Amino acid sequence: MILIDEPLMYAFVAFWIIWIAIYKTPPGQWLIRLCEGPLMTFARFIDFHVMKLAGFFVWLSTNPVAALRIKGKEMKLKVEKPSVTPERAAEYERELEETRRRQPVREPMVRLNIGTAMLLVLLFIALYLVFMFIGRWLAP
Amino acid sequence: MIVESISPSLAILCPAIASILIVLCGKWPNIREGWTMLASILQFLIIFSMVPIIVAGNIIKCTFFTAFPGVDFGFSIDAFGLIFAITSSFLWILVSSYSIGYMRSLREHAQTRYYFCFAWAIFGAVGVALSGNLLTMFIFYEILTVSTYPLVAHDETPEALFAGRKYLAYLLTSGVFFLAAVVLTYHLTGTTDFVNGGIPNLYAEASRAVLVVLFVIFLLGFMKAAWMPFHSWLPTAMAAPTPVSALLHAVAVVKAGVFGIVRVVCYIFGVDLMHELGLGLVLISIAIFTLIVANLFALAQDNLKKRLAYSTINQLSLVIFGVALLTYDGIEGAMMHIPFHAFMKITLFMCAGAIMVASGKRNISEMAGIGRIMPVTMIAFTIGALGMCALPPTAGYLSHHFLVHGCEEAGGTISYFPYILLIVAILDVMYFFPIIYIAFFKKHEGGSKIKEAPLFMLVPIAITAIVSVIFYFYPDMFYVSELVETAMSSLGLEGGVHP
Numbered sequence A: 001m002i003l004i005d006e007p008l009m010y011a012f013v014a015f016w017i018i019w020i021a022i023y024k025t026p027p028g029q030w031l032i033r034l035c036e037g038p039l040m041t042f043a044r045f046i047d048f049h050v051m052k053l054a055g056f057f058v059w060l061s062t063n064p065v066a067a068l069r070i071k072g073k074e075m076k077l078k079v080e081k082p083s084v085t086p087e088r089a090a091e092y093e094r095e096l097e098e099t100r101r102r103q104p105v106r107e108p109m110v111r112l113n114i115g116t117a118m119l120l121v122l123l124f125i126a127l128y129l130v131f132m133f134i135g136r137w138l139a140p
Numbered sequence B: 001m002i003v004e005s006i007s008p009s010l011a012i013l014c015p016a017i018a019s020i021l022i023v024l025c026g027k028w029p030n031i032r033e034g035w036t037m038l039a040s041i042l043q044f045l046i047i048f049s050m051v052p053i054i055v056a057g058n059i060i061k062c063t064f065f066t067a068f069p070g071v072d073f074g075f076s077i078d079a080f081g082l083i084f085a086i087t088s089s090f091l092w093i094l095v096s097s098y099s100i101g102y103m104r105s106l107r108e109h110a111q112t113r114y115y116f117c118f119a120w121a122i123f124g125a126v127g128v129a130l131s132g133n134l135l136t137m138f139i140f141y142e143i144l145t146v147s148t149y150p151l152v153a154h155d156e157t158p159e160a161l162f163a164g165r166k167y168l169a170y171l172l173t174s175g176v177f178f179l180a181a182v183v184l185t186y187h188l189t190g191t192t193d194f195v196n197g198g199i200p201n202l203y204a205e206a207s208r209a210v211l212v213v214l215f216v217i218f219l220l221g222f223m224k225a226a227w228m229p230f231h232s233w234l235p236t237a238m239a240a241p242t243p244v245s246a247l248l249h250a251v252a253v254v255k256a257g258v259f260g261i262v263r264v265v266c267y268i269f270g271v272d273l274m275h276e277l278g279l280g281l282v283l284i285s286i287a288i289f290t291l292i293v294a295n296l297f298a299l300a301q302d303n304l305k306k307r308l309a310y311s312t313i314n315q316l317s318l319v320i321f322g323v324a325l326l327t328y329d330g331i332e333g334a335m336m337h338i339p340f341h342a343f344m345k346i347t348l349f350m351c352a353g354a355i356m357v358a359s360g361k362r363n364i365s366e367m368a369g370i371g372r373i374m375p376v377t378m379i380a381f382t383i384g385a386l387g388m389c390a391l392p393p394t395a396g397y398l399s400h401h402f403l404v405h406g407c408e409e410a411g412g413t414i415s416y417f418p419y420i421l422l423i424v425a426i427l428d429v430m431y432f433f434p435i436i437y438i439a440f441f442k443k444h445e446g447g448s449k450i451k452e453a454p455l456f457m458l459v460p461i462a463i464t465a466i467v468s469v470i471f472y473f474y475p476d477m478f479y480v481s482e483l484v485e486t487a488m489s490s491l492g493l494e495g496g497v498h499p
Helices: A006-023 A029-062 A064-083 A086-102 A114-138 B007-024 B029-048 B051-055 B079-105 B111-130 B134-152 B158-189 B208-221 B233-239 B242-269 B271-277 B279-299 B304-324 B328-359 B375-388 B395-410 B412-416 B418-441 B455-473 B477-491
Strands: B002-004 B059-068 B071-077
Touching (some): A006 B418, A029 A064, A029 B158, A114 B007, B007 B029, B007 B059, B007 B071, B007 B079, B029 B079, B029 B111, B051 B059, B051 B079, B071 B134, B079 B111, B079 B328, B079 B477, B158 B208, B158 B233, B208 B242, B208 B271, B208 B279, B233 B304, B242 B304, B242 B328, B271 B279, B279 B304, B279 B418, B304 B395, B304 B418, B328 B395, B328 B455, B375 B395, B375 B455, B395 B412, B395 B455
């Protein structure tokens, strides 16, 4: 059964082969230039924002309560800043800075090499599976 | 019928135990790699032994414990899961052999860590394939993410470390969304099990808005499918050694993403609910955008692996496109494209690695005349490239065939979508054919010291290329076609054109 797009596809392949036989260079150079310009800029823009989002999650996870409090104050400041006096706004900012200072950025924690941590987690899973398997094997 | 069996746990245990033996035998490379090979063969045989039970219409269950009321931690193997499991486990055998040739030829450092993490990555991938519910899938999904990080950052160069960080940033962020979606699904329905045709009470328990939000969260949770604009981790992760790019970034990791999307569409939401909510169209729009833009990005790449990475993004979207059609042939094409693309793309990646090992060349512009010096590699590459362009006689043509029929089956505006597939295939031709042309028809410049890659690398390349062609003539190899038919009949969809 011939697909509706099949003849067109073969026609393009034939065109491509004839073009390269004549001109010795692939067709569609203008398209490649377009891809290298605006499209790559767009890709970098999205990439920057996803990395920022990931960074936010990391920051949030170090001390979620403090992080949420700081975010709340930041938002309050943004909303109220245009409607209050400059002195009051400065006071808000000082307050926010103080909150940031008072809350530890990172909770004290034991740091493990990522490889060691991963090895431990995976070994626990493996051991668990082995025990489950033996348990089921021995079950009546 | 439900069959209780320990085969799934045995299959999962193979890489887990192998990883421990790999670490213990780290000082004896031959024994260490022997364990890898043995575990991969054993795992494939165990998984393959489940095929007769599944094609008979049964489901294999293996429950470990009840995590929450209504949510078991365990495996439930159906036809669709088995397709992915067979693909991953079979290709692990070939990539293990390829890795031996690659790692030894380049005298790579930290080879024990490499094989250890590789085994755990397969553990994660097969776990995702065999999972019986969203919670189990989530756990294995995250194991897959974490275990592949050291593989991406393997070279330990600043570029590789950045790639690793970016990889983790994207995929762990995606994991947060996935977990949120699992929790929301459980909150709404009291279960996270995969049910043929979707969880029955999902629609009754939530408003349309909540269901749409749930679907969007699921989509964000499957960034492993590299749909645009959340794709950039994949080309960056090409800093990894080529066998890693081959198996993990053409098969296991990215396929886990699209596998998850198919699971959510067909086994959580169900085709009827997707129709009702109009979510198929949303998914089609994302897929078409990715299909075209990924190909345009690929055109701009000179680095062969990066070009292949963008091609992977494009091909993964074909699977999303197929399932988003919500028709019998569309979903059948999507399910078939998972193993077919895996074989074709792994061929291409392994060829890129072979070229790098033999000649040290990474950029397409440097590969003039390489086809005359490395004919086996470049013939295999040509076969893989034809498959990507959906040209016969390759497996890619077959899945493309189903997708086109799926569009016709959907009717309305969607019946014109084959022309979009045509544009996509034309773009594929535009970036794959120049590589073939440069390799075979341009004059080689430089020394004549280059020769074919070691046999350990050539044999897997030849096998995957041959299998890609055999699939065209005999799609039931590895029971792929039969398993897809079984999966489709269990979904209860009607229709289907069989070319």
